[in-house]
Amino acid sequence: MALVSEFLKQLTLTHTGGKEPTFPTVRPVGDFDPSRDAVRIDNAIKTKGVDEQTIIDILTRRSYEQRSQIAFEYEKIARKDMATALKGALSGSVESVMLGLMKSPAQYDASELKGSMKGLGTDEETLIEIVCSRSTQELAEIKLAYRESKYYYLMFKKELEKDVAGDTSGDFAKLLMALVQTKREEPSNVVDYDKIDHDARALYEAGVKRKGTDVVTWIAIMSERSVPHLQKVFDRYKSYSPYDIKESIRKEVKGDLEKSFLTLVECFENRQLYFASRLSEAMKSKGAKEKVVTRIIVSRCEVDLMKIRSEFKRQNGKSLYHTISDHTKGDYQKALLSLVGGDD
Numbered sequence: 316m317a318l319v320s321e322f323l324k325q326l327t328l329t330h331t332g333g334k335e336p337t338f339p340t341v342r343p344v345g346d347f348d349p350s351r352d353a354v355r356i357d358n359a360i361k362t363k364g365v366d367e368q369t370i371i372d373i374l375t376r377r378s379y380e381q382r383s384q385i386a387f388e389y390e391k392i393a394r395k396d397m398a399t400a401l402k403g404a405l406s407g408s409v410e411s412v413m414l415g416l417m418k419s420p421a422q423y424d425a426s427e428l429k430g431s432m433k434g435l436g437t438d439e440e441t442l443i444e445i446v447c448s449r450s451t452q453e454l455a456e457i458k459l460a461y462r463e464s465k466y467y468y469l470m471f472k473k474e475l476e477k478d479v480a481g482d483t484s485g486d487f488a489k490l491l492m493a494l495v496q497t498k499r500e501e502p503s504n505v506v507d508y509d510k511i512d513h514d515a516r517a518l519y520e521a522g523v524k525r526k527g528t529d530v531v532t533w534i535a536i537m538s539e540r541s542v543p544h545l546q547k548v549f550d551r552y553k554s555y556s557p558y559d560i561k562e563s564i565r566k567e568v569k570g571d572l573e574k575s576f577l578t579l580v581e582c583f584e585n586r587q588l589y590f591a592s593r594l595s596e597a598m599k600s601k602g603a604k605e606k607v608v609t610r611i612i613v614s615r616c617e618v619d620l621m622k623i624r625s626e627f628k629r630q631n632g633k634s635l636y637h638t639i640s641d642h643t644k645g646d647y648q649k650a651l652l653s654l655v656g657g658d659d
């Protein structure tokens with residue numbers, strides 16, 4: 316009986332989505348010995364001039380779980396925190412990559428969000444990228460990490476909602492707040508055609524059909540409906556509106572609100588293609604917007620970077636590996652390429 320109920324539970328999980336399948340480029344290494352790795356890292360840090368290559372080779376080819384075990388062993392040997400030691404030994408962009416890898420994906424996103432709202436001014440671009448592209452489950456984990464985040468010398472015990480509300484305003488704030496509240500419905504295996512039609516018409520009547528825009532209605536639908544449902548809504552939407560949903564967003568709203576709605580729709584359609592576009596945008600001119608490249612590679616390498624790689628190649632005709640080689644250099648480049656995992 317126990318087996319049967321376990322089987323049914325599994326079946327339900329599969330059907331209602333459960334956890335999304337992953338397409339990582341970084342996987343746990345076999346034949347793993349955390350104390351051997353810890354000794355090698357300790358030696359690399361102590362080497363005159365620092366042996367960056369060894370640090371990169373180890374940390375970019377272990378899973379987060381394994382890196383945590385190495386850090387635990389390291390602390391026993393070196394009697395200090397490994398992230399702090401890495402911070403002292405490394406510098407620049409390669410330091411950001413390595414310190415990012417020492418955090419869990421949720422902790423990393425939480426610290427990036429924290430950084431985007433720190434001090435005067437707000438980095439809306441980062442805020443939009445993270446809040447509008449993460450799944451409900453990822454957002455829920457980020458909220459927990461945000462509350463509990465404690466690293467190095469600083470410790471913040473703050474609520475993500477409070478900080479977002481304090482750093483943004485107007486309809487943009489309303490949208491981000493709605494997303495952070497993670498009220499999105501789970502995907503259902505029953506397709507509700509009436510609801511699809513109702514939502515499609517509601518989006519049209521709240522936007523293109525009327526003078527001005529009823530943003531509250533747009534926010535409710537985009538933040539509360541499941542992704543598969545919304546994909547069908549946007550398809551149905553075309554039978555009401557002369558413009559598709561993206562064109563409608565561009566016509567109806569502006570600025571950060573426009574960018575947020577567009578990011579949401581792009582991620583509902585194809586999240587990995589969205590990240591591929593962000594990467595190619597960040598490496599368009601000479602050099603690279605390193606913060607964006609680092610964030611996407613570090614945050615997605617154990618989630619869906621393999622799929623982002625194929626979308627990137629399909630979109631640009633040139634591989635992500637090749638593009639990173641052309642736009643970065645030194646240890647930073649070595650670290651990124653190792654996380655990307657190979658050429659396509």
Ligand SMILES: [Ca+2]
Nearest residue numbers: 522523525527
């Ligand atoms: Ca309108």
